[in-house]
Structures are given as structure tokens and as C-alpha cells.
Amino acid sequence: MDLLISGGTVVTMDAEFRVIEDGAVAIEGDTIKAVGKRAELEPRARGAKIIDSSTALVTPGMINGHAHAAMSLFRGVAEDHSLNDWLQRYIFPAEANNVTEEFVFWGTRLGVLEMLRGGITTYADMYYFEDVVAQVTKEAGMRGVLGQTVVDFPAPDHKTPAAALAYAGTFIDRWTGDPLITPAIAPHSIYTVSTENLKKAAALARSKGAPILIHLAEAPFESELSRKKYGASPVAYLDQIGVLGPDVVAAHSVWVDAIDISTLVRHGVGTIHNPSSNMKLASGVMPVVDLLAAGEPVGLATDSAASNNNQDLFQEMNIAAKLQKVTRMDPRALPARQTVEMATIGGARAMHMDKKIGSLEPGKQADLILINTNATHSTPMYNVYSQLVYALNAHDVRTVVIGGKIVMENRVMMTMDKPAILAKAHEYQKKVAASLVEARVL
Amino acid sequence: MDLLISGGTVVTMDAEFRVIEDGAVAIEGDTIKAVGKRAELEPRARGAKIIDSSTALVTPGMINGHAHAAMSLFRGVAEDHSLNDWLQRYIFPAEANNVTEEFVFWGTRLGVLEMLRGGITTYADMYYFEDVVAQVTKEAGMRGVLGQTVVDFPAPDHKTPAAALAYAGTFIDRWTGDPLITPAIAPHSIYTVSTENLKKAAALARSKGAPILIHLAEAPFESELSRKKYGASPVAYLDQIGVLGPDVVAAHSVWVDAIDISTLVRHGVGTIHNPSSNMKLASGVMPVVDLLAAGEPVGLATDSAASNNNQDLFQEMNIAAKLQKVTRMDPRALPARQTVEMATIGGARAMHMDKKIGSLEPGKQADLILINTNATHSTPMYNVYSQLVYALNAHDVRTVVIGGKIVMENRVMMTMDKPAILAKAHEYQKKVAASLVEARVL
Numbered sequence: 001m002d003l004l005i006s007g008g009t010v011v012t013m014d015a016e017f018r019v020i021e022d023g024a025v026a027i028e029g030d031t032i033k034a035v036g037k038r039a040e041l042e043p044r045a046r047g048a049k050i051i052d053s054s055t056a057l058v059t060p061g062m063i064n065g066h067a068h069a070a071m072s073l074f075r076g077v078a079e080d081h082s083l084n085d086w087l088q089r090y091i092f093p094a095e096a097n098n099v100t101e102e103f104v105f106w107g108t109r110l111g112v113l114e115m116l117r118g119g120i121t122t123y124a125d126m127y128y129f130e131d132v133v134a135q136v137t138k139e140a141g142m143r144g145v146l147g148q149t150v151v152d153f154p155a156p157d158h159k160t161p162a163a164a165l166a167y168a169g170t171f172i173d174r175w176t177g178d179p180l181i182t183p184a185i186a187p188h189s190i191y192t193v194s195t196e197n198l199k200k201a202a203a204l205a206r207s208k209g210a211p212i213l214i215h216l217a218e219a220p221f222e223s224e225l226s227r228k229k230y231g232a233s234p235v236a237y238l239d240q241i242g243v244l245g246p247d248v249v250a251a252h253s254v255w256v257d258a259i260d261i262s263t264l265v266r267h268g269v270g271t272i273h274n275p276s277s278n279m280k281l282a283s284g285v286m287p288v289v290d291l292l293a294a295g296e297p298v299g300l301a302t303d304s305a306a307s308n309n310n311q312d313l314f315q316e317m318n319i320a321a322k323l324q325k326v327t328r329m330d331p332r333a334l335p336a337r338q339t340v341e342m343a344t345i346g347g348a349r350a351m352h353m354d355k356k357i358g359s360l361e362p363g364k365q366a367d368l369i370l371i372n373t374n375a376t377h378s379t380p381m382y383n384v385y386s387q388l389v390y391a392l393n394a395h396d397v398r399t400v401v402i403g404g405k406i407v408m409e410n411r412v413m414m415t416m417d418k419p420a421i422l423a424k425a426h427e428y429q430k431k432v433a434a435s436l437v438e439a440r441v442l
Numbered sequence: 443m444d445l446l447i448s449g450g451t452v453v454t455m456d457a458e459f460r461v462i463e464d465g466a467v468a469i470e471g472d473t474i475k476a477v478g479k480r481a482e483l484e485p486r487a488r489g490a491k492i493i494d495s496s497t498a499l500v501t502p503g504m505i506n507g508h509a510h511a512a513m514s515l516f517r518g519v520a521e522d523h524s525l526n527d528w529l530q531r532y533i534f535p536a537e538a539n540n541v542t543e544e545f546v547f548w549g550t551r552l553g554v555l556e557m558l559r560g561g562i563t564t565y566a567d568m569y570y571f572e573d574v575v576a577q578v579t580k581e582a583g584m585r586g587v588l589g590q591t592v593v594d595f596p597a598p599d600h601k602t603p604a605a606a607l608a609y610a611g612t613f614i615d616r617w618t619g620d621p622l623i624t625p626a627i628a629p630h631s632i633y634t635v636s637t638e639n640l641k642k643a644a645a646l647a648r649s650k651g652a653p654i655l656i657h658l659a660e661a662p663f664e665s666e667l668s669r670k671k672y673g674a675s676p677v678a679y680l681d682q683i684g685v686l687g688p689d690v691v692a693a694h695s696v697w698v699d700a701i702d703i704s705t706l707v708r709h710g711v712g713t714i715h716n717p718s719s720n721m722k723l724a725s726g727v728m729p730v731v732d733l734l735a736a737g738e739p740v741g742l743a744t745d746s747a748a749s750n751n752n753q754d755l756f757q758e759m760n761i762a763a764k765l766q767k768v769t770r771m772d773p774r775a776l777p778a779r780q781t782v783e784m785a786t787i788g789g790a791r792a793m794h795m796d797k798k799i800g801s802l803e804p805g806k807q808a809d810l811i812l813i814n815t816n817a818t819h820s821t822p823m824y825n826v827y828s829q830l831v832y833a834l835n836a837h838d839v840r841t842v843v844i845g846g847k848i849v850m851e852n853r854v855m856m857t858m859d860k861p862a863i864l865a866k867a868h869e870y871q872k873k874v875a876a877s878l879v880e881a882r883v884l
Binding site: 073075076077079080081082083085086110113114117118220276278279280281282283284285305308309310311312315318319321322323325326327328329330331332333335336374376377379380381382383386387390391393394395418421422425426428429432433 | 515517518521522523524525527528552555556559560662718720721722723724725726727747750751752753754757760761763764765767768769770771772773774775777778816818819821822823825828829832833835836837860863864867868870871874875
């Protein structure tokens, strides 16, 4: 045993939803060896580092199923616009004017830093220069499913989709087999990528066994466009052109009907709920309860800090549970435990990684977090799931372990230089603001 | 000058929404004397205590328009129930079995502690033993509009509404004129208080110039009951029996149509939005945009920690803005600045206190907070209002000043013994859980 997380309440999120009071988690290398009572595991810990978790909840690391980490540098740059306006009038021009390899390097560091500090141990990314994203993520000791973006228009990293596809191939080859990084390909959406390029991206991913990340059925304009152009819903269209499969992770999936849902389930597609982004951009409300009832794996995500405006998965849990209740006028909808599932083992399922992460069980990767329970806003505590969803927040995360390595301990970062990252972010803020004034975007 | 808040960005929330970079606020006694540039005010600060706010936003203290502070001891005790079930099957029995004067003493301390730590400087309370609530609130140095509850059924503090009314009269007399405490009367709702007792409560309040706090038009069952029993909507019914007036603060006001809204505006009633509680209990969505457009003052609130489950007004701002956008499918609905207004000067208007609090202006009470802006999740910052609503959270509040007195400085409480309060809360948790098992409520 190399590391023992000892004491407190262990919330396993295993198949029996075991919650172990005065529990412990034993770790060897990157793997969980045992989960049980402290009294049983502590005597076997000779020589191991011991982390005292006696005033904490110990939970699986949280899984952020959809993000654009580098966009953290655009946090709050344009507000109160619909998805299409926001993208076309603000974000795409802001990206064209600012996004370089160096921007992605620092932006991703900022995003990863925020995610880690909030207890996120795995994230899915869709952005540009994804090789840089992989370097930053690995250096930070974080787990990532990192999708190189393909779009039809000239992107910050590649002038043509063909160039992006070529880069994606090299990128996937370079990172395949890495213990932390899963390289992926990310055709942006059905409204920014042609049928031909969607097919090419899927073929490339499948030739290399890499996942496919895509925005799907996010907003009404997308469904309209799909029906007009392809005579089908976005889900049905992707089904028709052969893109759907058990390697696809579809972000949003707001505008899906019963037939779409059965299509997603049949193909083993994972879906990711982004409540803050969907609310803020007025994209709509994902029918999470219906999807889960149909057996569809649904994960949870922050989306980018430009449409949220933070990377706090506790807040997403909180909002997700409440949003289903009020829009269905059913207070029993999406109860707390099921919501925690979406941020942990359910998210792992949606990302096709549930054999490896998402719960605290022997044999799984040692990705776990300690969450303080001795704060005013989390006292008293009658139920751990209630507390996680409705009372606690990202700042309560005390310590983060990923693949057996301590990434943050008592809120001190072990792998990242926080002051340097924040200083660079301030520099970029000035640059971005000036560029947008110059380009008459703002 | 006794105190100078010096440096950083001063967000005044005055009529011109002035935001002063490198600003300062000068305080004498309990009153704001000047708001301006640091360079202007600092030379005049000889002898004054200076608080460095150079890496902070300085904003008016937040106003929580509807709470039941003592219920913090019931945080998360019963989840996933509708308002009526939750009240009748869980909360009222839990209260009958647990709520004593001592419970209210410690529960209110817990609630007040959490609110202060999250930057709330004024709150409206509706509960039992309100004289104890007033003592605790004053001792903590917090501002409160504290409403003694009147209900028809035997309450934890009084067996009859007549007894509650008598107590309320004495309570109001005792606290009238206090610089921090505004005593009020709180007939619970139209479904728990008879017409006769509603009228008596209103008459008592008006004879003493005290505000009237009430739950109004919160959930569908209330509207149904009102229509069946009184042949009118809840708002129209209260209008008919003479309860509405410019001294009324109506919590929730979810189920109001255009006629109800014009009735509320005509009478000068203030309304309070409780997004988390309304979502969690599936009560519905307040038509905030319509109310504001009609000129109705709308404040923001946490409701109790039993239906939320925290007392974080940053979270309520975040959720309020997003909820209006998605339910109206309009991303421009309830923009960030208007949302901050609801938590500050707009809330003061709804509580009929806007001459005294709600903005940083000379002559107003010196209620203000410092919010850290150098955290990862709030970097970079392009717009202060965006940041307040969408990125920052209660934990970012660093220092709290109420009526010129420092209540929390650098997150250290000056007026409350946090460890003692949390220890008592843990004791109560055991008692409450045991009592609910015994009473077969849980």
C-alpha cells in the first residue's frame, strides 16, 4: 500500500451505493486496492502515506463530460446572447483574433486549475491545438479525453478541415496508450461540419480506436437547420450518416424526442448534460429524466467558462436536480443520489470509461477527492447525497488524488503554479479586451 | 471618518450604476459619508481604520428577502417532496417535535453565521420565538426584518393564534426603534391562517407601523385552494380582505397573472423571488421579468436551508438569471446587472428599506462587503456584474461591514463563535434525527 485515505465518510458510488462511515481507501500505485472500514485498513498501512480524511466526505473524483478549458480566458466576455449569436458574433471572432498555441497553453492551465480545485479529476475537452491541451493536462496530473476540433471554416489552428484531420491523426497516434490522456476527435457540430467531414472524422477516429466528441441537438436553430437541410432530427441525421456508435459522446442532447432517445440508447452513445450553459444561452432543458429512464447514460458538465461562467460541477449538480424538478413540476424528479451519479459513475458510463473510473472500488483508478464537511453551510448533515448536491460547493474540496498521485492537498496545488497562471490570465484579459474593441466585436 | 474601505472596484448600485475603479468608501459611525476615488478619500482618512480592498469588489451588503434562519438545523432533513407534502408530512411534525426557544437560539445563530459569511447583511425572517431571533441577530451585528409567525394550528411557541398575536405585539413594542432590528408580523400564508386572523395580524402590524411578511402565491395547491374557498386568486383574495399595502413583503409570488401583478404594484407590495426553493419543491417559476417590467420591486432570497439547502445569495443570483433565460427561451432575460440589483437595491425596495440600505451612497447605512477577485474561478474579469452573478460565490466574501461595524474580517468572525455554533448544530442533528425516527416521520 502506497497511500491510505483514512477516516470520514466514504461515498463509494458502487453498484450498491455503499456509504462507509469511518471508512478508508487503500491505494497502490495508480489503483484502488481496498475500500472499507478505517479500523480494517489502517493496520495494513505500514510505510504508506496516510491522508487524514476524518472531517471529510471521500468521493470518486468528479467527471466533467464537456468543456473547452482554454476558453476560461474568455470568462464572461460576452453575455446575454443566444447560442448562435454568441458563437457567430462574439466567440468565433474572439477566437479568430486571439487563439494561438500560447493562448491555449495558458487558457487550458487556467481551466484545468479551476477544475482540479473544484474536485474534477477527469474532463472531456473540445478545442484547438489539442496537443498543447494534452501536454498541460498531463503535466497537471489530470485525466482527460481530449478532442481535437474539426470545423469547416478556417479555425485558429488549421485553415482547412483536411489540415485539422491530419493533425488529429498525428495527435491521436502520439497520445494513444497514455495513462492519463485519451486522445479523441471532435467534429464541432452538424451546423459547422459538412456531412463529408463528419464522416471523415468518424472514420479517422474509428481507424484509431479513439472516441468522438460532438455538440449534438443543443439548440432549436440546430434542429431547424437539420430538418431543413437533411430532413431529419440532428440525432436521426447522424444515425443516417453512420456517425453514431458506442464511441460517441454527445454534449447537450437537449432537443431529442422519444425516437431520438431510443436511437442514442441503441447505438450506445453517451450524452452529457450542461445545465448552466443550456440555461444561460437559453438553449433549452435536456430531458434528463426521460433519458435516464430509457437507460441512456447521462453525464454532467460545465461547458466552457465563457458560457457558464465557472467550472464548478457542484453547481451543475445543484442546478441539474432543481431544473428537472421545476420544469417537470415534480419534486421527486432527479433525486440527489441520481444527480451525484451523473457527476461520477454515470458520467464515466457516458464517457465509456466506467470500467476504469467513476466509483471507489478495488481495481479502479485511484481518482478521489476529499470534501470538507465541517463548514457552516454544510452543518448539520442528514444525508450525504443531499449535502453534495444542495449544500456543498467547489471550494469545499480539500484534497484531490488522481491515479494515486496527490494533485492538491489542503487546497495547495502540487502540480501547478497558481500565481503564474493567474498573472498570465490577467495579461490575456487586457489583450482580449483590446482585440475585441479593435475588431468592433465589443 | 472612522473607517475607510480603500482600493479595488466599488460597485455602488446607485441610480447611475457607478462602478469606481481604485475606489474607496468613507464611513463615519454607522453611515456612509463619501464614495469616490481612493486618491481623493485616502488623504482625508487620518485616524480612521483603513481596510485594504485592493483585490476586491466592494458592493452593498446583500439583502436576503425571505428566510427562516433557525431551520438551518433542518438542512436537508427531508428531500424530494412537494411543498405541501414537505410541510405537512415532514417539516411541521419535525418542528412540533424539536422547535424550542433554545432550538431557535442555536438554529438562528447557525443561519445568521452562514448568511454573514456569504455577504448577506440584511435578512427577513419568518419563524417562531422571534424575540430570540432578534437577540441573536442583534448580537451578531446583522440587520434583520424579523417577523413573528402567526398560524391557526398550535405552533411551537404558541398554542393559539391569539397568543401569537399577543406575543407579536409585545415583540414589536420591544424592538421598534432598534438601529438593526425591524420587528414585523408574519401571518404564514392564506392556507394556514384564517381570514379573521389575517385581518387581525394586519391590523396589529398597522397599529404599530410594523411590516407584514407573508408567503403568497407560492405553489399551485395554494391557488386552487384560494379559488375554491375564496373565489379569487391568492393576491386578489388578500386585496379583498384589506391585507395588501406598502408595508407588505410577499415571498414567492410565483402564481400571479397580469391582474395580480398590477394589484401588487398598485398597493406598493414588495415581492421576493426564491429560485432555489421554488425549483427544489417544484413550486414553479416566478415571472420575474414580467413583474420587473410592470414596475414591481422584486428582491431575492434563499428561503430556509431546509428547502434550498444553503443560505448563499450568490447561488440565488446565478440560478435566478439562468432560470428566467431558459424558461422564457430568451438569453437576454434578466441580465446580470438587473440580477445584482435584485440582491441589493432592488431587494431594499421590495423590503421598503431603499432609503436606508441597498446601495453605496452618502447618507445610507454603511452595509458593505468585500469580495475577493483574485481566485482562479473569477479570473479573468471582463465585467463586474457578470462576475458577481455567474462566477463568484459566497466563499469569495472576505469582509463584511454592517452599520459601520466590522462583522467579519478576512473570513474571521468578529461577533460570533463559529466552533461553538457548529458543535451545537451537531448535537441538534442527533436529536432531530432521533426524534423523527421516533415520531415515524423518517
